Amino acid sequence: MSEAPSGATGYHPAVREERVALVDLLDRVLAGGVVIAGDVTLSIADVDLVTISLRALVTSVGALQERSG
């Protein structure tokens, strides 16, 4: 995966996050973007989609931490 740190452009913010974090990405791809229900996924409402995925995310991360902790 080629995730060139975008910090290479010369900005100097307080803290630079080098890799696209999954949570930030999911914020955007699940709650942003043009919502046009494709004819295949017509019945997946956007709210459902976000709920489903965030539940998956929170559950999995929680489980991971429990296991390692």
Next chain:
Amino acid sequence: MTAEGRCLWVYAVVDDAAPGVTGGLIGVGGGLVRVLGAAGLAALVGDVAASEFGEAALRRNLEDLDWLERTARAHHEVIETVAKERAVVPMRLATVYSGDEAVAGMLRERAADLRQALARLTGHSEWGVKAYVASPADQAGGEQPEPDDPGSGPGAAYLRRRRAQLAARRDARQEAAASAEAVYGELGRLSASARVYPPQSPEVTRHPASMVLNAAFLVADERAEEFGAAVTELAAGHRSLQLTLTGPWPGYSFTGQHQTGDLQ
């Protein structure tokens, strides 16, 4: 739309001019990205298997974090690659059509909206700014040495200390919230548009401090450096906050349907 069939994943819409940018781009499900034109616009699409991306399969797969991550990153990489060269209007994850004609129909039907979004995003990028409550140790003057009070026992001293601790934490949170609002307003002045997402929970950020701001800003590319400098300056000026900057992002948060101007 049979189980063995193919369907079309839509990544984004670009202006129809010079659609040659997708040469060799691999997207979701390992498929090649291609361009599908209609109504003077072009959709970036990829052929995907209905057995993995059809409606029933999507419902199942969206619950699988590994699948979700793989798919979200593949979707993002295509959009990000193209966004480096031209304005793109990203589609929400899991926008799937049965075939070319259905996508062309969507382009014709939504042409006016899509053109408006393209115009808004041209020459702009999205930047993410998150703010966490800074830990007391990071804040100037956070640790006050307690004067010794000879008139009380160790129990009372403990309670006093504990109360002071709790009050300090409450103050830190209140100050951070006020600072976050100021930061949002200040950065909004440098932006064409701004939007807030719900703060991410500590379980997913793996950051010990609580998040008080999770915002996205649409910034003209010629002001990007100024925006970055402003974040640095605000971070220095607001000791109650810890700020992080991400970007540049394609304009996911500013495609037209979700803008909210104010915090809260």
